[in-house]
Amino acid sequence: xxxxxxxxxTGLVLLAIWWTAHAAGAFPPGTVPSPPEVANAFGExxxxxxxxxxxxxxxxxxxxxxxxxxxxxxxxxxxxGRSLQTRAALLPWINFFRSLSPIxxxxxxxxxxxxxxxxxxxxxxxxxxxxxxxxxxAAVATVPKIYxxxxxxxxxxxxxxxxxxxxxxxMPQLVTALRVAIGVxxxxxxxxxxxxxxxxxxxxxxxxxxxxxxxxxxxxxxxIGVIGIGLDLVFSRLTKIPSVRWGFER
Amino acid sequence: MSDVILxxxxxxxxxxxxxxxxxxxxxxxxxxxxxxxxxxxxGKSTLLSLLAGHLQPTRGTVERNGASRTxxxxxxxYPWLTVRQNIEQGLPKHAALQSRAKKVNDWLEITRLAExxxxxxxxxxxxxxxxxxxxxxxxxxxxxxxxxEPFSALDYQTxxxxxxxxxxxxxxxxxxxxxxxxxxxxxxxxxDRVVVLGxxxxxxxxxxxxxxxxxxxxxxxxxxxxxxxxxEELGLS
Numbered sequence: 001x002x003x004x005x006x007x008x009x010t011g012l013v014l015l016a017i018w019w020t021a022h023a024a025g026a027f028p029p030g031t032v033p034s035p036p037e038v039a040n041a042f043g044e045x046x047x048x049x050x051x052x053x054x055x056x057x058x059x060x061x062x063x064x065x066x067x068x069x070x071x072x073x074x075x076x077x078x079x080x081g082r083s084l085q086t087r088a089a090l091l092p093w094i095n096f097f098r099s100l101s102p103i104x105x106x107x108x109x110x111x112x113x114x115x116x117x118x119x120x121x122x123x124x125x126x127x128x129x130x131x132x133x134x135x136x137x138a139a140v141a142t143v144p145k146i147y148x149x150x151x152x153x154x155x156x157x158x159x160x161x162x163x164x165x166x167x168x169x170x171m172p173q174l175v176t177a178l179r180v181a182i183g184v185x186x187x188x189x190x191x192x193x194x195x196x197x198x199x200x201x202x203x204x205x206x207x208x209x210x211x212x213x214x215x216x217x218x219x220x221x222x223x224i225g226v227i228g229i230g231l232d233l234v235f236s237r238l239t240k241i242p243s244v245r246w247g248f249e250r
Numbered sequence: 251m252s253d254v255i256l257x258x259x260x261x262x263x264x265x266x267x268x269x270x271x272x273x274x275x276x277x278x279x280x281x282x283x284x285x286x287x288x289x290x291x292x293g294k295s296t297l298l299s300l301l302a303g304h305l306q307p308t309r310g311t312v313e314r315n316g317a318s319r320t321x322x323x324x325x326x327x328y329p330w331l332t333v334r335q336n337i338e339q340g341l342p343k344h345a346a347l348q349s350r351a352k353k354v355n356d357w358l359e360i361t362r363l364a365e366x367x368x369x370x371x372x373x374x375x376x377x378x379x380x381x382x383x384x385x386x387x388x389x390x391x392x393x394x395x396x397x398x399e400p401f402s403a404l405d406y407q408t409x410x411x412x413x414x415x416x417x418x419x420x421x422x423x424x425x426x427x428x429x430x431x432x433x434x435x436x437x438x439x440x441x442d443r444v445v446v447l448g449x450x451x452x453x454x455x456x457x458x459x460x461x462x463x464x465x466x467x468x469x470x471x472x473x474x475x476x477x478x479x480x481x482e483e484l485g486l487s
Binding site for chain 1: 299302303304318319320322325326328329330331332339340343370371372390
């Protein structure tokens with residue numbers, strides 16, 4: 001109960017501060033909308049169906065970019081984590097590309113993929129891929145040797161060792177990495193949509209700014225924040241899976 | 251000899267720059283419980299890894315006439331599997347599905363873990379985890395059981411109880427056992443033979459045959475003498 005009540009109370013306090021400051025004329029005209037103006041903007045966007053469309057567009061891109069990034073990164077991370085030579089050869093480069101903001105890839109994304117979903121998905125892929133590859137390789141490198149000795153005793157096949165030992169052993173760290181990565185992906189999609197596409201929550205915000213509709217900007221920001229919390233909640237449920245839970249209880 | 255199941259001849263093992271084992275000879279007969287004692291860091295676990303086939307000797311030969319399973323000090327269980335699943339993973343691959351369930355249930359009963367079948371290792375006490383390790387290793391039905399200081403992380407009472415359980419289980423389901431420990435008392439309580447290992451690079455310094463019976467107490471015949479002899483050999487008295 002406290003878990004829900006406390007943040008709701010904090011939110012109400014923040015709302016009250018915002019509302020009072022606005023009523024007291026603390027913000028220059030046209031810079032910060034009032035809560036009722038934002039509520040009206042929400043109503044307008046929901047009635048027109050645009051908000052739902054933008055949410056779906058953003059989630060669609062995140063789903064593709066995130067899934068593709070994870071599917072490509074986990075096998076690479078497994079290889080890097082298990083092989084010293086591959087690690088020595090690739091890890092510095094993964095770190096190099098991980099340090100580049102995914103937004104820096106936007107010019108290439110547009111040149112390579114044009115406009116629409118593909119460049120945004122590509123940028124999301126970049127945002128997720130290097131993070132997950134690095135996290136997976138680090139997790140694999142720390143799997144206790146004893147697990148492999150037990151597997152050797154049991155005469156497990158290489159495929160069994162991979163799927164029944166290594167992947168299981170890294171699952172708690174992988175779940176944490178996925179949780180961080182989905183948050184980053186959600187941040188990046190908004191930024192990518194501000195440049196590369198004409199739909200989605202990022203586009204909603206940039207379009208509203210161009211029209212000096214700060215009420216819509218705030219409505220878009222609130223939607224992004226709420227969905228971000230929702231995504232984190234969904235991914236945090238992964239830590240409750242019994243075969244993963246051990247990593248969070250020791 | 252035909253009943254020799256493990257034989258190390260003139261075995262040496264080096265880690266880069268470190269000679270761990272040198273000129274070590276050891277023969278273990280079928281059904282024996284051989285305990286290896288030695289000072290901390292002398293290479294007892296390396297010896298066990300050689301016996302298990304996890305390491306290959308740098309010099310000499312290791313002959314193993316049968317499959318083996320190792321029980322580790324701690325952390326050998328897969329934490330993502332329940333007690334039941336851990337034990338089941340130990341079963342021979344060829345075991346049929348129905349007999350697998352029955353065998354797991356048998357081992358859960360034998361090790362008194364039936365009510366914890368659905369628990370995960372981190373939810374168990376140290377003693378219970380070691381019982382699961384024991385059940386998993388014995389469920390494999392291998393000829394050889396290798397124990398790497400399996401009870402050293404446990405408190406005195408649990409350790410004593412676990413020793414008795416091991417001996418009772420082996421009486422029911424005999425195996426050839428090599429048991430590594432730094433606990434001299436433990437060695438003389440359960441071993442058929444005690445192999446005293448020297449400092450690194452380790453080799454066999456002495457082999458003591460103990461009186462028959464594995465459920466000894468400190469007052470059992472020959473125990474105090476054996477303990478004294480081991481202490482002398484290790485320079486502890």
